[in-house]
Structure formats: structure tokens, C-alpha cells
Amino acid sequence: MGDRPIADVNGVAPRMKRPAEARPLASSPCSMAEADAAYAGYMTRQELTDFLNMLLEAQRAGMKVTAMLVADPAAPPAQAEELREMSKAEARFCAMLTDQVQRLGGAPSPETGAFEGKMRAISGFRERLALLDAGIHWVIRKLADALPRIREDDIHRDLRTMLEVHEHCRAVCRSLLGAQGEG
Numbered sequence: 001m002g003d004r005p006i007a008d009v010n011g012v013a014p015r016m017k018r019p020a021e022a023r024p025l026a027s028s029p030c031s032m033a034e035a036d037a038a039y040a041g042y043m044t045r046q047e048l049t050d051f052l053n054m055l056l057e058a059q060r061a062g063m064k065v066t067a068m069l070v071a072d073p074a075a076p077p078a079q080a081e082e083l084r085e086m087s088k089a090e091a092r093f094c095a096m097l098t099d100q101v102q103r104l105g106g107a108p109s110p111e112t113g114a115f116e117g118k119m120r121a122i123s124g125f126r127e128r129l130a131l132l133d134a135g136i137h138w139v140i141r142k143l144a145d146a147l148p149r150i151r152e153d154d155i156h157r158d159l160r161t162m163l164e165v166h167e168h169c170r171a172v173c174r175s176l177l178g179a180q181g182e183g
Contacts, residue, residue, distance in 0.1 A: 041149060042149050042150065042151040043146070043149045043150060043151070045104055045105075048104060048150065048152070048155065049101055049104050049105075049106035051146055052097050052100050052101045052104070052106075052155075053097075053101055053106070053108065053109040054109075054142075055093075055097055055139070055142070055143075055159075055162075056094060056097040056098060056101065056108060056109055057109050057111045057112060057113040058113040058115060058135075058138075058139055058142075059090050059093045059094045059097060059139075060090075060094055060111075060112045060113065061112050061113035061114070061115035061116040061119075061135075062086075062090040062113075062115065062132075062135060062136075062139070063087055063090035063091050063094060064112065064116045065115060065116055065119045065128075065131075065132060065135065066083050066084075066086045066087035066090060066132065067087050068119060068120075068128070069083045069125070069128055069129065069132065070083045070084050070087060072125050072128070074124075074125035075125055076179075079176050079179065079180075082172050082176060083176075086169050086172070086173075089165050089169065093162050093165075096158050096162070100154075100155050100158065115135050118131060119131055119132075125180070126177070126180045126181075129173065129176055129177055129180060130177060132173055133170065133173040133174060133177060136166055136169050136170045136173055137170060139162075139166050140163060140166050140167060140170060143159055143162060143163040143166065144163065146159070147159060147160060147163065
């Protein structure tokens with residue numbers, strides 16, 4: 001048969017490509033690791049830095065808010081201890097987020113999220129506890145939405161831990177709210 005093309009169903013021979021016309025593959029699975037993060041659906045370095053700074057501001061607010069609740073005279077001692085542990089977790093996450101922003105080459109935000117102001121605007125221990133619950137839920141949603149878009153393994157691992165701790169804190173907060181409803 002040699003170089004003769006085989007005719008298609010209509011009896012027309014397709015034009016054969018010469019080697020000079022052959023195109024390289026459009027993309028190779030082997031080179032995906034070299035692709036830009038955004039191409040694969042991941043956050044860019046700037047998006048990730050901005051996201052981490054947003055979380056840092058929220059964690060800083062959360063740390064101040066839980067400290068405010070601990071100092072509230074209406075806080076039952078057992079609940080104050082639970083809130084103190086939440087405040088310590090918030091502080092640890094502030095440090096972790098600061099480190100990760102710096103590792104990415106960014107500047108950690110010095111700001112505190114608006115959540116602190118919202119907490120100061122309301123009175124009543126139970127109402128503040130309900131707002132804390134809503135704030136924790138907001139962080140959980142943000143983390144759950146972002147995790148699939150984070151490519152860096154160490155940041156993904158740290159944020160996954162942060163999500164798990166916040167899920168635990170939300171369960172504690174819901175329990176504290178239930179105890180407040182009984183009293």
C-alpha cells in the first residue's frame with residue numbers, strides 16, 4: 001500500500017500530513033505540575049495571600065471576641081473555660097496564618113475583622129454567644145469553599161486543621177448556647 005491513503009466511506013482519500021505539518025500535543029498530563037495554578041482551578045499566589053489575610057483578620061477578631069466573652073461577668077465558670085480554649089486556638093491560627101502569608105512573600109494584614117465591632121455593639125452574654133456561633137460558622141464555610149482550590153500541601157494541611165478545630169468549636173458553642181437556654 002505504501003504511502004497511498006485509505007479512502008473514507010465516500011471514496012475520497014483524506015489528505016495525508018507530512019511530518020513538517022504534525023503538531024505537538026496541546027497539553028501533556030506530565031506537564032500539569034508546571035501549569036499555572038489558575039489554569040487548574042487553584043488560587044493564584046495573590047488570591048491565596050489575600051484569602052489568608054482575610055482569615056487572619058477574622059481570627060484576630062475571633063480571638064478578641066472570645067476573650068471578651070471570657071471576661072463577661074455573666075459567663076458561667078465552666079463556659080468561660082471552654083471560651084478560653086477557643087481564644088487560645090484563635091491565637092494559634094493567627095500565628096499560623098501570619099507565617100503562611102510571609103512564606104508566600106506577602107505582608108500579613110495588621111487589621112482586625114469587623115466581627116469585633118459587631119460583638120461590641122450587642123449586649124447580653126447569650127446574644128454574644130449566638131453571634132460567636134455565627135462567626136465560627138462563617139469561617140467554616142469560607143474554609144470549606146476554599147480548600148479544594150488550595151494547591152500548596154502545607155497550607156492545605158494547616159487550613160484543614162483549622163477547619164476541623166472550628167467545627168469542634170462550633171459544636172462547643174452550640175452546646176453552650178443550649179446550656180444558656182436552660183438557665
